[in-house]
Amino acid sequence: MRKLKKVVEIGKVKIGGNNPIVVQSMTKTKTRDIKKTIIQIKRLQKAGCDMVRMAVVNKDDAISLRRIKKSVSIPIIADIHFDYRLALKAIDAGVDKIRINPGNIGENWKVTEVIKKAKDNCVPIRIGVNSGSLPKSILKKYRHPTPDAIVESMKDAINIFINNRFNNIVISAKGADVRDTIFVYKMLSKQFNYPLHIGITEAGLPFRGGIKSAVGLGILLNQGIGDTIRVSLTSDPVMEVVAAYEILNSLGLRQHGPIFISCPTCGRCEVNLARIARTVESRLKKYKSFMKVAVMGCVVNGPGEAREADFGIACGKGVGIVFAKGKEIRRAKEAKLVDILFEVIDENINN
Ligand code: SF4
Structure with missing residues (x-):
C-alpha cells in the first residue's frame, strides 16, 4: 500500500500523493555545453524520463540553464553543492526545482537565502542528504555516517525549512549501502510527510548497479515507500531510465514499454x-x-x-x-x- 505523501509540483509533473512514481535521471555533460546537454535531455525524454537534473558547478553552468530550459519540455532541476549563490542564479534562470545538500552549503543563513528565493519564485527544493557529506557535529556524535546520523542530519535540515515556513520540499537520503539505505528511507517515511526521492547512490556499472538498485528500490517501492526514483549508473543516462522502468514495470507501478x-x-x-x-x-x-x-x-x-x-x-x-x-x-x-x-x-x- 503506497504511503501517501504531500504533493509537490515540479513544473507540470506532480510528485507524491497518488501520482505515478516519477522517473528521473541526470545529465552527464558539462551543463555549460548547452548543445550537448540539450541533446542528452531530449534522448532521456524519448526514453521516458519525466524530469532531469543537471550539475551546476559554476556561474557558466547556472547561466546556461535559461537556454536549456527554453529548449526542452520536461522539468529541469539544478543540482547545487557548496555555493548557495549558484542556487540563487539557477532560480533566476527559471529552473523547475533545485536540489541542495544543506550539509555542504555552510552556515544556516546561506540555506535561508536559498529558501527565500525559492519561496518568492514558487520553486520547490529537494533536500538531498548524503552519507558522504554529513555536518561535522553529527559525524562527531555518531563517529560514522550511520542511518541514525543521516536521519538526524535530515531532521536538522528540515528544521531550517520549517523555521522559514517553507514546505515545498522533496527529501532524499541516498546511500551506496543497500540495507542502510532501505533502513534510512523507512525511518524518513515514518517521520515525514514530504515526498521521497529514492535511489541507491553510486550503484556502479549497469549490471551490478542495476541489480543493487533493483533490490533497494524494489524493496522500498513494494512497501509503498518512494514517490520518485533514479537508478544511478556509471553509463549513458538513458540506461538509468530503461532500468527504472524495468523496476517499475516489474512491480506493476508503471506501464511503460514492453x-x-x-x-x-x-x-x-x-x-x-x-x-x-x-x-x-x-x-x-x-x-x-x-x-x-x-x-x-x-x-x-x-x-x-x-x-x-x-x-x-x-x-x-x-x-x-x-x-x-x-x-x-x-x-x-x-x-x-x-x-x-x-x-x-x-x-x-x-x-
Ligand atoms: S521452457 Fe523448455 S527449454 Fe525453456 S527452460 Fe523450460 S523446459 Fe527448458
Missing part, C-alpha cells in the same frame, strides 16, 4: 533460443506500448507462457509457434520466427 520474458533454456531446448531472445529484445527497443512478449524454448512451459503473454513464441525442434493474445497464429521454421512475431505485433498494436 515486458520481455525468455526462458533460461535447458537440455530440452532444440533451437538457438539465446539468439532469438537477443534479437527480439533488441527489436523491442523501439516500441513504447506496454505489452508482454514471451520467447520460450520448448513445449514444457512454452505454449502456456506464450499464450499468457500478449505475444509469444514457443519453440520445438528447429521450429516454433507464434502466439498473439492467447491464440496460435502461425507455425514456422526457427529462422522465420522473429520476423513473423514482429509482423504480428505490428498488426496488433499502435506504437
Whole structure:
C-alpha cells in the first residue's frame, strides 16, 4: 500500500500523493555545453524520463540553464553543492526545482537565502542528504555516517525549512549501502510527510548497479515507500531510465514499454533460443506500448507462457509457434520466427 505523501509540483509533473512514481535521471555533460546537454535531455525524454537534473558547478553552468530550459519540455532541476549563490542564479534562470545538500552549503543563513528565493519564485527544493557529506557535529556524535546520523542530519535540515515556513520540499537520503539505505528511507517515511526521492547512490556499472538498485528500490517501492526514483549508473543516462522502468514495470507501478520474458533454456531446448531472445529484445527497443512478449524454448512451459503473454513464441525442434493474445497464429521454421512475431505485433498494436 503506497504511503501517501504531500504533493509537490515540479513544473507540470506532480510528485507524491497518488501520482505515478516519477522517473528521473541526470545529465552527464558539462551543463555549460548547452548543445550537448540539450541533446542528452531530449534522448532521456524519448526514453521516458519525466524530469532531469543537471550539475551546476559554476556561474557558466547556472547561466546556461535559461537556454536549456527554453529548449526542452520536461522539468529541469539544478543540482547545487557548496555555493548557495549558484542556487540563487539557477532560480533566476527559471529552473523547475533545485536540489541542495544543506550539509555542504555552510552556515544556516546561506540555506535561508536559498529558501527565500525559492519561496518568492514558487520553486520547490529537494533536500538531498548524503552519507558522504554529513555536518561535522553529527559525524562527531555518531563517529560514522550511520542511518541514525543521516536521519538526524535530515531532521536538522528540515528544521531550517520549517523555521522559514517553507514546505515545498522533496527529501532524499541516498546511500551506496543497500540495507542502510532501505533502513534510512523507512525511518524518513515514518517521520515525514514530504515526498521521497529514492535511489541507491553510486550503484556502479549497469549490471551490478542495476541489480543493487533493483533490490533497494524494489524493496522500498513494494512497501509503498518512494514517490520518485533514479537508478544511478556509471553509463549513458538513458540506461538509468530503461532500468527504472524495468523496476517499475516489474512491480506493476508503471506501464511503460514492453515486458520481455525468455526462458533460461535447458537440455530440452532444440533451437538457438539465446539468439532469438537477443534479437527480439533488441527489436523491442523501439516500441513504447506496454505489452508482454514471451520467447520460450520448448513445449514444457512454452505454449502456456506464450499464450499468457500478449505475444509469444514457443519453440520445438528447429521450429516454433507464434502466439498473439492467447491464440496460435502461425507455425514456422526457427529462422522465420522473429520476423513473423514482429509482423504480428505490428498488426496488433499502435506504437
Ligand atoms: S521452457 Fe523448455 S527449454 Fe525453456 S527452460 Fe523450460 S523446459 Fe527448458
